[in-house]
Amino acid sequence: MTAIKYELIKTCKQTGARLGRVTTPHGSFETPVFMPVGTLATVKTMAPEELKDIGANIILSNTYHLWLRPGEDIVEEAGGLHKFMNWDGSILTDSGGFQVFSLSDMRKIEEKGVHFRNHLSGEKLFLSPEGATKIQNSLGSDIMMAFDECPPYPATYDYMKSSVERTSRWAERCLEAHQKPDQQGLFGIVQGGEYEDLRKQSAQDLISLDFPGYAIGGLSVGEPKDVMNRVLDFTTPLLPDDKPRYLMGVGSPDSLVDGAIRGVDMFDCVLPTRIARNGTCMTSKGRVVVRNAKFARDFTPLDDDCDCYTCRNYTKAYLRHLIKTNETLGIRLTTYHNLYFLVKLMKDVREAIKEDRLGDFRDQFFDQYGFNKPNAKNF
């Protein structure tokens, strides 16, 4: 009995993108899907009902951050993360690996695990495959991630090879440590950087362990966009058709569409919530920086084509005023819109897959957003 089921509903004839359905102990959702990030058991500024309103059925939360604050024991005592944060949809937790490798200055990697320092207090900490798995078992997420090494970009072939091998050994230890496979599904993470043969080795190692889902790690770490697409081009075909594929840390609209076209089913990223805090919004016509002076007397919505709560009720002039005066409601409203935008984008992508026209959709969406312009930014 496995906690996570994946059903492949249809493949887009124009692009090969997959329409699917993932079922977890907390409901099911269609894929490709974008997962809002709720680092500290809250998607910044949003109430759970609002996440439901925008159509989100699964969110991501960060094991490392919850381990430090409030501590996974408190979350467990509360009845798990769902009860603690009042969210009855699905939750995916990362393994903490990414934070251990990106937030900590001082770290020492051993076969047993990683020694590093708490990014808040400087206190010495140690995280291992077994530890990360135990914490996620305490949190009670629906989807857990194996503890992997996140190599720097760029990394040499030799470094990457030994890292991939360690990540495979660690993945096996995570599986062995996992206490609740019938309630929580553990995904393996394919690493290997830009090296096709290492991606292949990593995928084969993990597939032999038979995870209920596979993530693609080590992308969106500073590499150019065409590198990411090339790696996806040779990596997703390595993964089994009957399991979900999760591209970690990717959330710019173009990369979501391009990832779906390459067979990815799940995405997460802090981008929509992070830029919202600065008053930057994703709209159907491209990026809008609503704090700009030119919007001071713009009494139209952020995005004429959007029917989200923010766009139905507020003007750019009001949003600009709130953001400029550091009023929380401003960030609430821009966050709401940005998450709605990406969740809706994935809905449109699914519709396009159903109708075998995701390639056409991409052309139209990229044109309207401005991605096809020279020097187009990533969001």
Add this chain to the structure above:
Amino acid sequence: MTAIKYELIKTCKQTGARLGRVTTPHGSFETPVFMPVGTLATVKTMAPEELKDIGANIILSNTYHLWLRPGEDIVEEAGGLHKFMNWDGSILTDSGGFQVFSLSDMRKIEEKGVHFRNHLSGEKLFLSPEGATKIQNSLGSDIMMAFDECPPYPATYDYMKSSVERTSRWAERCLEAHQKPDQQGLFGIVQGGEYEDLRKQSAQDLISLDFPGYAIGGLSVGEPKDVMNRVLDFTTPLLPDDKPRYLMGVGSPDSLVDGAIRGVDMFDCVLPTRIARNGTCMTSKGRVVVRNAKFARDFTPLDDDCDCYTCRNYTKAYLRHLIKTNETLGIRLTTYHNLYFLVKLMKDVREAIKEDRLGDFRDQFFDQYGFNKPNAKNF
């Protein structure tokens, strides 16, 4: 045709408190009422729908702050404050006087008005009765306040007397400058500090000008609680029965009840929203500082007797976690609860007036809240 109507429904036989109804161009509400403060055209962290949910029908916004940001011209161009902020209930704006006297270091009072400095930029500014009225006409609030001098506490009798006289002259100028008396009601503000004869003089001056409502200013400025109650004891009887009475800047639960008992109809204060930002909550059993360590594993609601959104869905442990990690949702939830608590308290006060038992209600409420304990704090 006056913009503001007041109907006295009933007087509590036990206390003399008034149950009434105020009608504005944006609806009506029963009094005594507590008005949440939305300084910059937003009640901090709250969406307008949430204010409706908690039962608020009128909010306050600050003329001085909106004058500086975004500028009353932008609000007017948006179609007025209601449209700008998407709030279709009633709005009261203060005159800016309080901010001119409390926020600015350098000020010079002349008969014509006040020279002072912008508290943000240091830029020289001037505000007069005519200017404050014009700004409020542009904002389009339902209830406007006359521009008054806010004397320091304590002030000498002689200073207070000349200040009261100036405030009366300024009140007349505000009435003359007021461009939309059929759409916006202008209230006069009774000053006079602790001096009974000056309060009497101020009230008589203003009543002779026939405002549609009267505020009591110069209280809650640092004086002891018994001084406030004593001033109310001799001031509210000076005011006409057929007009609403508004006690400015008062929002601690005990003062709301004691003010209602003394015949006050309307209250406003930043207290519930300000303390919420620090994780301090008003509950039926007294103050709860939810960020305290003792709540780390407290999986019960903030207030067992409260049926607000926060108390129905979240635990103290979760609220503490959010507040400790500076997560916006924490402040949203504590703000929601505190505003709900005060709006509900006033509903309970109105019920008690209907049933001629506000004195009994006071005893019970004060006992449960802890106000009757030695050294009880004000909230």
